[in-house]
Amino acid sequence: MSNPAYSLRQLSYFVAVAEAGTLAGASATLHVSASALSLALDELERALDAQLTVRRRAHGIRLTPAGQETLRRARRLLREADELADAAGGDPGDVAGTVRVGCYTTLAPGLLPAAIGRFTADHPRARVEFVEGSQDLLVRGLLEGELDVAVLYDHRLDPALELTAVSANMPHLVLPRGHRQLRGAEPVALADLVDEPMVLLDLPPSSEHALGVCLAAGLSPRVRYRTANAETARALVGQGLGFTVLAQADPEAGRREEVVAVPIAEEPAPLPIVLAWSGQVAPTATARAFAAAVTSCGPTV
Incomplete structure (x- = not known):
């Protein structure tokens, strides 16, 4: 197996620029010069043999279709790299790293505290970052790689999502x-x-x-x-x-x-409640462990 021609640093710079929308914005966030970010993007595009961005002076950065797909995959790779680094310091089989969770706004108060409490008690080296929001926002986050898993109502969801039943509300x-x-x-x-x-x-x-x-x-x-x-x-x-x-x-x-x-x-x-994740990417071990915590808390949702 050959080594990839790109680096995690280049991917992290690309994700930061894509999320900021401008080189200047990403530069301020990362404390890296805009010229260094531009060079990293050029190197990444050469390594992948694809144009990822359209850079327009005074108009910021726009992602090409290839860039949008790369952004989704890059987020995933960076997340798995963090998980690998966190797990390396623990015992084999330990769950570590960060899981990014989305939860529909009205479900969050009754579900998230119990699920996070159980998850962190069982996996003290793991971390949870969560977002509460509308169903459309959370589905977009799953499909674009911003979220690992989300708790939603099973109502007209995108068929690209994989679902696991949790409970239902009357x-x-x-x-x-x-x-x-x-x-x-x-x-x-x-x-x-x-x-x-x-x-x-x-x-x-x-x-x-x-x-x-x-x-x-x-x-x-x-x-x-x-x-x-x-x-x-x-x-x-x-x-x-x-x-x-x-x-x-x-x-x-x-x-x-x-x-x-x-x-x-x-x-x-009843209105069914489900766990959802992108069907295009297998969930990480940390995401699977959080999903188990949610399903175990299901009856109290």
Whole structure:
């Protein structure tokens, strides 16, 4: 097997430039001169026999299609190199290195702390870096190599992703305390809310799913307010400004005294939660170990 004509240093410089978008930005981050970065990019392109970037004065760096694919692979190689260096100082079979995790925003509070706690207790030489965000953001991070694994709802995901089931959340209805339809903890029919406005958690896929639940129950909701924050949605409901449909595991999340969470009488289907990673790249040992921690915490999501 011949040695590669490129170096890890060249790859790390290329990734830094691609992420910064300019030579000057990467230079400031790495504390390396812009001329040295430019030279490293030239050497890498010659080694790979491909143009990776289009460099335009005063317009920054744009990646070519070959550059976009190289960026994904370079991130992976650098991650594995870090993992190798970390593992070399431990016992054989130790899990070490950094795993980069994405988690859908509303799932994170109920899942990440327990999963990270279990993972770091079992693998003290490993590290977790996590990002919370929308489903679109996390899927892009997986496909572009920025994330090793992500926890998402299984709702219209890219077929290029590999999935492992974790658990599922049941949609529930949130109403102001004292609402005319409330009868203790008994289910409430969405169809009975036809004259009331809706507060929509506008964070795909939660928004699509909540609207679908309403439509399946025969209710065409009038959305009065939209928010990307589940706690804001509850607060708006607490002010009597509408109802909302959420799919978090704990219906009483937030513990707001002015709202009540109850089952939906039409009994919508649960929303499955999955672990996802790019089907184009096998997960690292550290990513697999974190995935095991997540699945072991699944019932508490």
